[in-house]
Amino acid sequence: MYQFKRSIDLKKHLELVRKSGKTIGFVPTMGALHNGHLSLIQAAKQNTDVVVCSIFVNPTQFNDPKDYEKYPITIEADIKKLNDVSTDIVFLPAVDDMYPEGLDGNIHYDFGDLETILEGKFRPGHFQGVGRIVHKLLDIVQPSKLFMGQKDLQQCLIVRKLLKIIHSSTELIVCPTEREPDGLAMSSRNVRLSPAARKKATAIYQELNAIKNSFGKGLLFMESAYEAVDHLKAQGFDPEYADILALKDDTLVPLDQPATDDMVVVAAIAAWLDGVRLIDNIIIQGKL
Incomplete structure (x- = not known):
């Protein structure tokens, strides 16, 4: 499994992948991986040639700084899990690499009413942060298919709108929610x-x-x-x-x-x- 920490290095590698005619599947995560994430990796492996998984806790989608600080970081365990399911590439960028312009960007995506209900109502600014980071990651990875879980259904729909806004050819694949034996959604x-x-x-x-x-x-x-x-x-x-x-x-x-x-x-x-x-x-x- 290849590991990249700088976006410029990952982009160079993926250019060679695309030139060889291989398709790229992408699974963006914030780490603390569980079987729900790994099911997305497996879906990507079944549908594309090379699978990229990113691990990046995105500060711009947390409207509560304390929630950002508490988010579990388990990089070593995450890498082992990804290796165990034969992930091809893991991308581990730093905040400065993803946001060289700083966190206070002025870009705004028109997600319409979708970002004002449910999660958007209780987490103002959350989906603008999601849009920002997914846009950046898509520019770096340029996958043919993007894999996300139904548990974050509203986020999936936001990303689907983002793909239309930025005129991306990437196809979004929404996979079923993975659950614990007692029914609790994996998170x-x-x-x-x-x-x-x-x-x-x-x-x-x-x-x-x-x-x-x-x-x-x-x-x-x-x-x-x-x-x-x-x-x-x-x-x-x-x-x-x-x-x-x-x-x-x-x-x-x-x-x-x-x-x-x-x-x-x-x-x-x-x-x-x-x-x-x-x-x-x-x-x-x-x-x-």
Whole structure:
């Protein structure tokens, strides 16, 4: 497995890869890797010739500096995991390399209403930071395919919009959420949960399934989401949102009327537990 710390060196190497006619798959991460990340690597290996994984904790997408400081850093373990699944290249850039212009950039991406709901509502500026770093990484790697997980569905849709904004030929592949045996969505943040909170955290997935199971069965179309908030509060969570949304033109729209059969409908939850912010979503109806 090749390791690169400077973008200029990685670009030179990948130029040779492209000249040889090989396709490049790209998995951007912030490290603290788990089986969810590794499933993306495996998907990339199945669909492209050379797989690049980046590990970079991006400061511009953290609206809370304390959250940035607490983000787990496990580089040695991450490299071993990537090597174990035969990753071709790992990119480990420094902040100065990715942001030579400084962190206070003035570029702005028009993501429309998608960045003002759900995560965007509670993490102002987050998706502009995501757009900035993904744009930079795409310029460096120039992959034919980009692999991301459904757990970060809203982020996937933001990146899909970004690809259109920058007229990129890269294809976004959204892979299913990987879960623990008890249903908890795999996340780098899970390691920060206490044992008791880790056990309790499965309630989020349970509430998502309850929303799905009650959908279209006579309840008002948002009633099950309101109930999910109440149930989570009763178990010691601090919910930020529990919503049912429709996917229209790569944008999530809050469902304000009963869904029609041709709609793609998703349920999404974000809640704090034990000082850790957890997010998850499931598809209620249709396919992404």
